[in-house]
Amino acid sequence: MSLAQKLKIALLQVGATADKAANLALVKAKVTEAAANGAKLVVLPECFNSPYAVTAFPKYAESIPEGETTQFLSQLAQDTKTFIIGGSIPENADGKIYNTNISFNPRGELIGKHRKVHLFDINVPGKIRFIESEVLSPGNKATVIDIEGYGKVGVGICYDIRFPELASIAGRKGAFAMIYPGAFNLTTGPLHWSLLGRARSNDNQLYVLMCGPARDMTSGYHAWGHSLVADPLGQIITEADEKETIVYAELDPELIENTRATIPITTQRMFGVYDDVAATGKCSAL
Numbered sequence: 001m002s003l004a005q006k007l008k009i010a011l012l013q014v015g016a017t018a019d020k021a022a023n024l025a026l027v028k029a030k031v032t033e034a035a036a037n038g039a040k041l042v043v044l045p046e047c048f049n050s051p052y053a054v055t056a057f058p059k060y061a062e063s064i065p066e067g068e069t070t071q072f073l074s075q076l077a078q079d080t081k082t083f084i085i086g087g088s089i090p091e092n093a094d095g096k097i098y099n100t101n102i103s104f105n106p107r108g109e110l111i112g113k114h115r116k117v118h119l120f121d122i123n124v125p126g127k128i129r130f131i132e133s134e135v136l137s138p139g140n141k142a143t144v145i146d147i148e149g150y151g152k153v154g155v156g157i158c159y160d161i162r163f164p165e166l167a168s169i170a171g172r173k174g175a176f177a178m179i180y181p182g183a184f185n186l187t188t189g190p191l192h193w194s195l196l197g198r199a200r201s202n203d204n205q206l207y208v209l210m211c212g213p214a215r216d217m218t219s220g221y222h223a224w225g226h227s228l229v230a231d232p233l234g235q236i237i238t239e240a241d242e243k244e245t246i247v248y249a250e251l252d253p254e255l256i257e258n259t260r261a262t263i264p265i266t267t268q269r270m271f272g273v274y275d276d277v278a279a280t281g282k283c284s285a286l
């Protein structure tokens with residue numbers, strides 16, 4: 001059983017401004033609201049405490065776990081008795097900056113840390129140029145974390161979803177969901193956002209949770225929004241528009257088990273023909 005019991009989740013589609021204190025205050029209000037509505041696991045977007053801009057990352061970067069945002073989320077998880085999959089924040093470590101997810105259990109303990117492995121370096125002339133590697137360094141491992149009482153989830157950040165391997169590793173380690181805080185844009189969002197969510201869920205017969213910021217056309221980065229949940233059959237079961245909102249879903253263990261029993265690709269893999277990425281990948285929670 002990959003998911004031990006039903007799990008109500010919430011995706012917080014909130015934007016971030018240049019005011020870090022205001023960003024954290026908004027997160028606090030929305031996590032509290034989601035918990036009051038019964039969510040046990042809450043997901044935040046990529047870069048929820050800073051503007052999404054390479055020029056902003058050095059200024060907003062914090063150390064983990066000593067920094068303000070780690071302490072803030074730890075306390076919030078305790079206060080609301082939720083698991084928090086803390087989107088991502090710019091992290092300062094060893095003279096480098098990473099785009100890093102931090103996740104907490106309801107006791108406020110740091111249970112997962114994922115540094116974005118695949119940096120968002122693209123150039124679509126006339127549409128979007130974004131080169132994270134001008135400032136950021138990449139992470140070097142897949143991340144699978146234990147959600148006590150429920151099972152395991154894999155975590156990737158935004159552009160990571162384009163590389164199926166992280167989800168494959170999580171799926172083969174028994175994850176019931178792959179969670180991607182993200183911030184797609186108005187060029188690649190309509191093209192690929194929901195397609196990638198459906199693809200990763202269908203590949204691995206697990207839930208995919210994608211949480212993006214609300215769109216703000218006055219900011220320097222126009223986010224796609226559209227936070228969504230894809231089920232183990234590869235269907236989108238709920239999807240937001242671009243505005244600030246909370247997306248709720250109930251994850252059902254029976255749907256995972258039925259999908260895997262009736263279309264049994266998880267037991268039909270031919271590892272003699274291709275390498276088992278789960279056996280060779282580097283993976284840990286922290």
Ligand SMILES: O=C(O)CCC(=O)C(=O)O
Binds near residue numbers: 046120
């Ligand atoms: O893959 C894309 O098209 C968008 C990725 C992105 O926005 C990111 O990695 O932050």
